Amino acid sequence: MMRGPVIAALACLTLAACMGAGEERADGTIARAVPAMSTKPVALQLRDASRFPPADATGPLDDPLTCLARTVYWEAKGEPLTGQSAVAHVVLNRVNADAYPSDVCGVVTQGGPARPCQFSFFCDGRDDTPVEADAYRTAHRVAWEALNGQSDDPTRGATSFHNLSVRPGWATANRRTTKIGHHVFYR
Template sequence: MNVLKIWAGACALTVALSSGLAAEVSVSQSNDPTAPIDARLAQLLGQERAGLALVEGSRLAGLVAEPQKTAKRPLFAAVASTNAPTRAAARKATEGAPRVTDPMWLAAQPAPKGDQQFRCLATALYFEARGESLHGQAAVAEVILNRVEARTYPNSICGVVNQGGKGGCQFSYTCDGKPETIGDRRAWDVAGRIARAMLDGAPRELTQGATHFHTPAVNPKWARSFTRTAKIGSHIFYREPMRVASAAPAQVATATAPLRQSARTKQD
């Protein structure tokens, strides 16, 4: 069957290719519509043979020959070879890094413990974000750690969490007059695990360097001039603009604006 199909295709192509050489031969029967069908076929086959005879043997062989099979190249072979070192480096860089938003990984870690800085971070996550997802709690932890590394904030976690300013406390649970009572042990364990993972080097890749956040229920003035970087759960995150040494005092003062209303009012 394949041979017949190839032969038929070759014949059709041959007739098309040789039409210029045999232009003086008419294949039309429109002048004699009463001619018998077998006579028409005989005439057509005769013309086809004549056309084939005019085609070079090498050209005809090329028409009927099966196409050569070429080895298939993987679709992404070039990309894979080019990016292989980059991907390998990325895997090496993140190998062993805490996967703070992976619930299976987080649950497999030992019971969290640490010094006073660890407790300050865990406490802030508990009172500010315990109703959030793992991503949401990790995002709040990023803000606190980003502030620790910024020059305009205290250089310790406890210092950042307990910092006060003209507008009040940064985290209002620290000065709302209520005792810091841990009533939900499960939520405290989760907050502690996230705090431990972040202190152990979990990548900060959720908020793009944010130093502020608030809930949609409030609209602080500083949000108008800060760069919005993410919305995760019920929090909107911002990165404060770059400031130069000659920044006006009013601009610097905005850096100590409170982050948001305490989650304690919402959750307790």
């Protein structure tokens, strides 16, 4: 029976049409609305790995998938899948926020390789090439799903986060949205 693939195709077309809607910014880019989030916990499972592009851990930070996968890997490696997805969605929420660059790599590299920067892995002076292949493949899949609208935002629209081991000054000026794993999220 062909019903499953047909329903999946219609869902993808509907999602694509909805994702295309948004407000035009002054710089000509389109800001997409961040969907309202449920307060229920989100349980993620990675989908069939055969449909994902290969995870190249050695490439430069020059395309959205690589930039997002490296960010997920270095900022959330070892976190549950929901925590890794949360980090990916913070980057995507920033892409849609006026205060940040309007592309994934621009958000990830904002501030450059010297402190202060937006994501600590990018300005810590260390090589950013992932060293744990399985962890990078997972981060790559999480990033791919987030970029392609295949995962919900578990952060409720957060644009910032920090590890529980630190207490940055900026956190008090922002609204906490949730805690996932070892990270607290804010907007």
